[in-house]
Amino acid sequence: MAGTALTDFQKKKILDVFNTLYDTNKDGVIELTDFEEAIKKFCSIHKWPKDGDKYIAAKHTMSTIWDGLRGFADYDEDNKVTKDEWLKMWSSCVGDLSTDGDKGFPDWQKNYMEFMFTVNDTSGDGFIDKSEYTTLYTAFGIDKATCETTFDRLAQGTNGKISKEDFKTLWKEYFVSNDRNARGNFLFGKPPSA
Ligand SMILES: [Ca+2]
Ligand SMILES: [Ca+2]
Structure with a gap:
């Protein structure tokens, strides 16, 4: 678990996603x-009945991710x-990601990425659009206008839809990139803290 020193920008983003999402x-x-x-938020967005199959599957996935x-x-x-533990874990993880491209994210993180794509793609057509993105992140407390302008940055250069392949690349970019203009910085509902 040799840690890599995170840059201030990486730290901010890693704490932003702690505060916004986790x-x-x-x-x-x-x-x-x-x-x-x-899970309650996801069920309410998707209108999954409590104790229905989708709810139970989501609960199982989330408990695996938490473990x-x-x-x-x-x-x-x-x-x-805690935030300190979170940063410590990410300094180890980001080090692995930048030095060994094949190693990638630990399984719990991959599962979370898959799950987040699924819950974000409300219509289930394999793409996340602006309205789906806005619905999800307003449920996590971000105002609608911020969600919408952030999505425009995220989707820059696309036809306004984020595919799963794109999502995976952007997810990695969020945690690793030091480029302030990288599209991945805009993956979680609002721009990185200044
Ligand atoms: Ca908490
Ligand atoms: Ca602890």
């Missing part, structure tokens, strides 16, 4: 309950991932 109840730590809150995250990042094993 710490769903915004109490400063990631716990199982944050994933449960996230994976905890295994990598909960260094003191108190069932909470």
Whole structure:
């Protein structure tokens, strides 16, 4: 677990996604309950009935993701991932990603990326469009206008739709890139903190 020094820009982005997406109840730590809150949001967006098949599958996926995250990042094993633990895990992960392109993300992160694409593509046509993106990130507390301008940056140079292949590339770019103009910086609902 040799860490790589993250740049200030990478740190900001990594903490932004902690605050926006993972710490769903915004109490400063990631716990199982944050994933449960996230499932409620996904179910409400997709109109999945509580305790229906989709709900149960999502719950299973999220609990696997939480176990994976905890295994990598909960260094003191108190069932909470703090911001310090989160940054420590990412410094190790970003080091692996930039030096060994084949190694890629740990499995829990790949599962989360797959799952996020699925929940973001509400219509299920294999692409994320502006309205789907806006629906998801307003549910996570970002205002609509910000979501819309952020999506325009994310989708720059495309026909306004993000494919799964594109999404995977952008996901990696979000965590690794130091280029302030990289499209991937705009993957999670709002531009990176200044
Ligand atoms: Ca939390
Ligand atoms: Ca911990």
